[in-house]
Amino acid sequence: MNPYEPILTKIKKIIPETPTITTFVLDGKPIEFEAGQFAELTVLGVGEAPFTPSSSPYAKDLEFTIMKVGRVTQKLFELKEGDTVGVRGPFGKPYPLKEFKKKDVFIVGGGVGFAPLRSLFLALVENIKDYKKIYIRYGARTPKDIVYKYLLPEWQKIKNVDILLTVDVGDEEWKGRVGVVTTILDEIPVDIKTTPAIVCGPPLMMKFTTQRLVDAGFKDSNIYLSMEKNMSCGIGKCNHCRVGRFYVCKDGPVLTWKDVKDIEDPFL
């Protein structure tokens, strides 16, 4: 197997989530993965970029929820259902779900950071009896920027799932909480000493959320952080993704606060 060669597949379905975020459902399942691992997605003739699947590892389709930010994602957003893309992976290490067993799981997401967390959430839900309770705390800029709005009511109904949303800026229809995501972290109804906290979102959100969790008493080794770094090869060779002595593509993409807290500005 040539580790640089993608598997080609088609886009089965395109689901717009927000003005800048779209979910791409791929045809068939070109790669198997575990929650937390990521893949390189190729837009033919344009290039690759790393994304974490947003679908359940148990699902029969592979989905990615992607924000339009630059060169590759812009071209991706121009594609239509039936167009060909390439996938290379899975890369990196999965979340250590075994260690979460019999515990609460506390998930904090911001913006498009909810995408990889959805994959984790669905994997947890698949074996929900193994865990005490699953908490989701999610913040978006405005109500329009909330991803998976159409799925949230269903998820709320699942027993032992507790979801709380907030937006930075509300509108007329919004009845929920207003304020950045850290404002809904005041009450954390879990056993803080043993609970794993899983965080994914934009750099500043990660920084302040981590600070908040540390202050609340979460153990450094229980705070799991998705590190977004520049990537090229995805397989620990090109050196691009390195942060401190870690290769985010190989040792990550999820590292714990214990791993990265001595690195100056690890979220930048």
Next chain:
Amino acid sequence: MNFFLLPSNNLNQLLKNFSKGAKIFYPFSENGKSHIIEYNPEHNFEPDFSKIRTAQNIKNFFFPARGIVARFPAKIELRSNPIVLMGVKNCDLRGIEVYDRVFLKWQPVDHIYKERRDNIIIISADCPEPHDTCFCNFVGLKPYPEGISDLNITVVKSGYLFEVFSEKGQNLIDENKGLFIEAESESINERNNLRKSAIEKLENINKKRIKEKVYELVEKADKRTIREARDECVECFSCLHCCPTCYCFLLSDYKKGDDIERVRVWDACYYAAYARVGGGANPRSRIDERFWNRFQCKFNYFYQYEKFFACSGCGRCFVGCSAKIDIREILNKI
């Protein structure tokens, strides 16, 4: 140990024999500097195995500056031509050792690299005359090879003393048995003396060794030290592209007819865009941070993985540097 002596007069025939199955590259010297050239029986360019490392590095043979690593939907054919690379110095073998760790030992194996690597026979050579830009001993290397290559050459009075390091090397000797004679102890003693004197020369050039636990010092270096170290740097990036132990690369895709070719090009951590992520955030937006990343990479991180430095002391970065920044001085100061 396994020694064979090639009388000087037989070198031409040996090259001719090698060239039947492979391309041959060797160092040729002119005005005191040596360059790698391809063997051509029509030209009469004598190999010179006694100079220090060639001006250009040998990375290109193993890991070309631009190379196709995948093609799709059609596949690439993994095929490379056999090469005999002669006169490689110990500092450049350290480079090969670095690529071998990254591309072969670290999983997954890079088949593109492996294909090339397997098709290159490396014949290394001693450095009897180190220059003042050489500091292999500073980073813990000797001025002569003790492995990695397939064969090693020491130029002695009676010819070329070959030492065998691998089965591939032994096969080459066996295929050319008639050209070699038994190595007498006189040549081996001569080699020992040449090596002793090379080490003495190096010790005079580099009186100090790299500091103990240099990785900790590099990790903890304060901002002022880093600033002072990079103060003169004009960001020409020559130090990274001429370096035999740098291996960073970037993948880019190009359309070629109905196919897409994925091309690997050398990259370097001094480029501002190297670590930039989608949306524009950049963990190393300042040149100070990028400058120091090289020291972290070579003397801290790589050392932590493999217990040797990703710097061979070849001195090319110093020679090629627009600002004449000397790694040794920086490491001595921290």
